[in-house]
Amino acid sequence: MNAVSPKMPFLLGCNGRGVQRSSLQQPISLNELPIHEQFRLVKESGVFDYFDRIPLRSNFDDYVRAIEEFSLPVHSASWFYRLGADEGLLIDNLKICKEIGAACHNIMTFTHHQDGHVLTDGEIVDHYLQVYDLGMALGVEPSFELHVNMWTEEFLRVATIAGMVKERGIPFNFTLDYSHVNFKINQPAELALSGVQELVEQGRLILDPFEPGSLCEQWLNMNIVKWTQLRTVAPNQPANLWHRNEDGSFARGIQYPIIKPQTGEWHSPWNAYLLEPSKEAIRKVLRYHITHPESPLKYITTEMINLPDYGLGAKYDLFEQNVAAARFIRAAWDETVALHKAGLLVGSGI
Template sequence: MADFPFSLGCNGRGLMHTSVLPLDDQFRLLRDSGVFDHFDRIPQPGQEREYVEASNRFGVPLTTGLWTYRVGKDEALVRHNLEWAAKAGARCHNLMISTHHADGHVVTDDEVVEFYLRAYETGESLGITISAEVHIYMFTEDFRRITPVAEKVRARGVPFNFVLDHSHVLLKIESPEEQDASGIREDVEAGRLILDPYDRGNVIDEWIGQDMVVWLQVRPVSPNGPKNTAMLGPGGRWGRACQYPFVRPAAGEWNHFWHAYRVEPCKHVVRRMFEHHKATPSSPLRWLTTDMIDMPDYGGGVGYSLFDQNVAIAEWLRNLWNDVGASDTGPAPGRERIGGRRTAP
């Protein structure tokens, strides 16, 4: 069996079954699963020391992590977060840059570039790779902005390190409501912006083709899938459709009927990413995470185990890497553990 070349982590908000666990139990759950290499989270505000101590105690690094930043307000927060993350073994930090500046205007590309470059310089001093993610509520929710920002960063002699969370693209397929949320509906309907990952010229392939993806986040989403009717989100609305179970929930664990085919677009993108990495010696992909989490727009309030879903994804990822390019039409792998904890760079 070929070596798995990535460090595989689990998002900290998914280190639970249906309710939040004490911190030590989260680390123990991840360590004892036998399928993960790292904890995906930064030391949380007010608990920084507890996270670092738990990381050392359990021998589980917080290799990847993220935080949401507002330009014009949070420039100093980047260094604070990175310094604590470095103490917990961080290798990559994901900037989630809000759509709006601290003074209320929509951030410009140039403002994003400057924020990224300052964070990049700080990260370099601490040995941490700085990256930026496609994500709802962030400037990147307008997918048309990502390549222009990447090009401006690269023009300054700095790599644009990208975090591909394809779920935030897939949920907008066949959903005028979701397309309107980021102002892309007109371009989608006119064919100027292609969301379908199976269609030639789609935006995910565009990003993969730029050879800038350093971190792949894996959370299934169904195109125009069901909203999370287990928990209300902001404004008293149901959570957005940002999560779909990877394997079938048991009876009574979910408010919707589960269809295996709805998970296939997510699997297709992962295969494309793996194929690119295997065929491209310069590919910077180093980190993978599973991201079945508990927030209202995701899986908050659901009855299925978030961690069991994350483990199922992790097992599938490890198996897929060894079989990339082969037919993969069957269901997700069974519940048997992959032997032994693996170490990735």
């Protein structure tokens, strides 16, 4: 077993959807390993502090046994919800989080209500406040995620909603998955879906995390990032050419291997330099955290996963990609600490 590097001031978890030993002979699929095997792989990798996944009621006991056997807790868990349909599910999932020991529930809320209308800012604020009250009563903090197909895909709404929540005297917890920004860079149709194409083209909104004043910096400076996720993507990367949607279109491409695929393992050319925006977003999170004692960051997870818009159908080792992502995070933290000790992180630190 590999030794975990010195303790970091946040918890590093692996998304359970990424625990597959896929290969040329066994491409990434929606069929998952038994819970016991998933926990074993995460534990024996030696690079993770915990397992990130919400149990179902049907496999809850499998989680309890695996947590005990491998001394590998579940500190965080995620799910998606549609208002008008899933309020009961959300309440039960908050209870599951408490029962399994997860102190944070990551929430993805669809843009559209069950009746078809786009959620208003007021509805989202009310939703957040209701979930906050329910969760905190159980000892489970909610965190709302930046994610495609959810209200947060309209990037500018994040600051608006966060501000409205804060005006009520309640902290807004944000899960920053900057892959959902980086993959849209230089993709006009994707930028239009986020309502920012004109702003980006005019230079009034900067997505590239290497540029001063980027959207990544703006969100960090709001001091709302409770959880950040690393899924590497490439700007303007190809769609998932190994999976088609029901309408015949290719699934979106929101996952770019962090380890170079071998021949036949991926559908497109691969270049290491295209990983850098994903890595820089993580570096910025770490720099902000070390220079801001008030930073709420508590969780980082690796998110190389098996779903259609991500890795489904690819033939690289999916779990190996998550291990590599975790090793990058640990190395980036060590580098951040060294820079800070040397006095090289000044001002905002990002």
